[in-house]
Amino acid sequence: MHQLVNDNLYETRNNLVTEITLLSDAQLNRKPEMNIWSIAQVCHHLFLVEQASIKAIAWGLKAGDSTQKERKEIQLFLLDRTKKINAPKIVEPDVEPFKVQRIIDLLNDSRNKLMTLLSSIEDASILAEKSVKHPALGELPLDLWIEQIYLHEQRHIAQIKEIKILLDVEH
Template sequence: MNKLVNDNLYETRNNLVKEITLLSDVQFNSKPNGNMWSIAQVCHHLVLVEEASIKAIAWGLKDSTKKEHKPIQLILLDRTKKFKAPAIVEPNIEPFEVQQIIDLLNDSRKKLMTFLSTIEDKSILAEKSMKHPALGELPLDQWIEQIYLHEQRHIEQIKEIILLLDARH
């Protein structure tokens, strides 16, 4: 994995943790309205997406073909375009504690990095692809990229939720 992708994974995760660390568990689990996720749910969704991405990349390494790279940054960072989360990455409705989610985030990231370290020839990631639920056929190296881009998208959502919750008080 190249240094830029690694740095982006690291920096984005640090930004996410910074956003949530000082929240109370009540703020963390509050929903601005019935149609929105709580910040805890957004974070749980990110954990589930990271874990599902590991499975997808592992699957794609076994047997797949090369597909063209896509402008995923433009797609994922455009928050005017809404996506419905597939059931497999929908968050729990039960409340979470902030530290509990931070632990889950650390755990899923550790799993990702451990998994990626087992791929001896990283160039294979650009040679194989796997179908992404929102982005279609995606080269495996872009599956890694979409983890932090997707996280950046949701950090903006978290900031929005914080503002909406603050406005209620």
């Protein structure tokens, strides 16, 4: 896999874990407003998205050649938080409270599964040749599915920082 993508996955996840590690369980689960997710819910959503992305990438690798060859500029779309993207039901977070360590364990587990899948790919060029439909981004080559994982996390890290300000939590 491309080293820059690997570095971005690693760095972004470290930034996410740094944002939540020192929170109390109460801070993690407190909602700043009724219609805003708690930090726990944001993190659970990120876990669910990564799990769904792993399934999509694995499915795309097994599927025949794709018809989609067009490259999309997903970074601008995903990092623009002025554009709200409604989460599909399958990646909506639980409303039940989480412990900080449980969230970190879930995130570590899904990242380990992703890295195991990616390390099993003999020829990474196949990732640019096959595609799977993404719920928000449309037909997407598999290499962009990988990139959207860390870009999506970066989007939500910014959201977590905003939630911490709303909750008046040290950051």
